[in-house]
Amino acid sequence: MNAIHTDVAVVGAGIAGLTTALRLSEQGVSTLVLERGESEKYMCNTRMAGGAFHVAHQDVADDAQVILGAIASRTGGSASTELVEALANDIGEATQWLKRQGVRFIKVGHESYRKHTLAPPIATRGREYWVGRGGDVLLRTLAGGVTRHGGKILHGVRATALTMRDGACVGLHAQSATGPVAIEARAVVICDGGFHSDMDLLREFISPAPEKLKQRNAQTGRGDGLRMAREAGAQLVGLNRFYGHVLAQDAMHNDDLWPFPMMDFVCAAGIVVDMAGRRFMNEGLGGVTMANTIAAQADPLGATVIFDAEIWNGPGREYLISANPTLVSGGGTLYTASDLGSLASQVGLPADVLQQTVAQYNAAVDGGATDSLVPTRSTGGYPAWPIRKAPFHAVKLCAGITYTMGGIATDADGRVLDQASRPIANLYAAGCATGGIEGGGDREQVAYIGGLSRSTVFGLRAANAIASTLVPA
Incomplete structure (x- = not known):
């Protein structure tokens, strides 16, 4: 079995994973990203996204109080207060951070929530509407930043289990084309998206007949991270939306x-x-x-x-x-x-x-x-x-x-919480693998907040939290 040592292992190379990895790498933290997709043009939801950055259909540059009000209206007050406040307060600066990495935005259409849409905007027709556009360019830009700052991205590697020792996460096990891989890490961040393409989990939480739903996504959301976290004792929230x-x-x-x-x-x-x-x-x-x-x-x-x-x-x-x-x-x-x-x-x-x-x-x-x-x-x-x-x-x-809204419970800094809402040492999660901010509400309405925005904010917050406590070995 191959063995790899790193400060931080990030599972998944979508927007949450690459944001986390780039922010860690630019702070000098040794970071390894595991991506199940085998080629550099691997599919994921970010690559296919429409590209609008918003929070509850408010522009990301709006005042935090305006954004907070929009979230409260959508969620009926059911979302985690600390998550909501972190998102509303950080999204403006998080978008500016993306711009500093070379990510470009453009206003598309007349709706105010499309003032910050990834550029170039997606095409309006054709199966390859996303190629060379919005999310595709964003991923290439972030991946380039990761490698430029010394981080590494391994393609064709699927995480299979977390390595736990005395209640703390100390790495993970993975599978590659050449065999099993053991990764020792001082922190692990789960960023592999939702479980929207896994029929068993969909049947458990979403629909009695998931095969009759259209996979309006990249069909890569298999719930690996959610399963690993659940086996490690993590709390799961909001899985039915x-x-x-x-x-x-x-x-x-x-x-x-x-x-x-x-x-x-x-x-x-x-x-x-x-x-x-x-x-x-x-x-x-x-x-x-x-x-x-x-x-x-x-x-x-x-x-x-x-x-x-x-x-x-x-x-x-x-x-x-x-x-x-x-x-x-x-x-x-x-x-x-x-x-x-x-x-x-x-x-x-x-x-x-x-x-x-x-x-x-x-x-x-x-x-x-x-x-x-x-x-x-x-x-x-x-x-x-x-x-x-x-x-x-x-x-x-x-x-x-498109993506499942619920998942692993975390605090505002991405620390994964156990069944008693206590952080599991060294284990973090960000993006659509997590729950607690979208989906719920005391009303019939489903609370859609915005996947790209929350993935960016909490990827940055997880990276900053890790870097503040982790001295590179």
């Missing part, structure tokens, strides 16, 4: 229909029904919540969105890569009929039930009483549009999962 969007069901077999177009805006304007033709969710809570609700159904492929010409030509054209016309041009199925009965027949729904559902919904919209619907229909975030102008449309849906 994920970040994702509603997609056309055709995306399950048509790669031209993911990660875009999203069906979120169409669904948020119209109604989403089950196979019985009845609404089963609050469409006004937005795409992330709707995707989670669909995924939790006994059959996650049983949802259909019903809408009309006004919605298709209004909200259907929202976003940079809009559902109208991208759904059809990408080969997706748009069911169309002159009346709801005919539409129901095409989609395979009971016509009488669907007509009754739409009639009840329209009456509530006309009377400003959508909160009386069952389930209720909020209008604070997205207005409810009536469904009455022919032609009528339907699209069969699926939930697209």
Whole structure:
């Protein structure tokens, strides 16, 4: 068995891992990054990301109090106070740190939360929309910084278990193409992302039928770090939520229909029904919540969105890569009929039930009483549009999962906590392998905060905490 000695071993070379490694390396700490991907162009979610840096849809340059308010509104106060305050207070400087490393940002679109989008922005079409753009360039920039400061990145090495001694982490075991590797380290940082691509963990925490979710990601989130931490006694939090969007069901077999177009805006304007033709969710809570609700159904492929010409030509054209016309041009199925009965027949729904559902919904919209619907229909975030102008449309849906929001519990400096909320010595975690800040809430709405931003902030905080206590050997 090969043996390697290092000050710090970082598991995963996405944005959290490389941020952590670069910050450690520039402070003179001997750092080794383990990346399961075999080539220098390894896939991960960061490489494919849309690239918007925001916190709860607030610009990263906004005042910390504004950001804190946005997080509180999203989470209903359920997120860890120390994590929330660290994120809100640090994100501005963390973004400036990225800029100092050579990472470039650009404003994309009219939304304020896109003022800091990774440059060059992603392409609006094609399977290689990310190549040479945003996240791809960011990873290459950070990796170059790591090696320039003396850090090392090992590709094709998969971490398999932590090495624990007297309750402290002293290294880890890994597997490479040439055999097992034993790594002795004075600290280990888990940064390998969520468990969004592991069917067993998804079935345990997210969906009864995870094979019916669309992997709207790099398919590299296997939950290795979460498993290792759990075996070492770490506390896990918020595992039942994920970040994702509603997609056309055709995306399950048509790669031209993911990660875009999203069906979120169409669904948020119209109604989403089950196979019985009845609404089963609050469409006004937005795409992330709707995707989670669909995924939790006994059959996650049983949802259909019903809408009309006004919605298709209004909200259907929202976003940079809009559902109208991208759904059809990408080969997706748009069911169309002159009346709801005919539409129901095409989609395979009971016509009488669907007509009754739409009639009840329209009456509530006309009377400003959508909160009386069952389930209720909020209008604070997205207005409810009536469904009455022919032609009528339907699209069969699926939930697209991008990353899981829950994971390893940590404090604000990335120290992994045990079941009694005490730090496990020498063990840290950052990025989407961790939980406690996204997903929860005392309301129905899923709290999406922003994966790129939290990964950067807590990668830096973990690195700084380690460097402040670790004298290089």
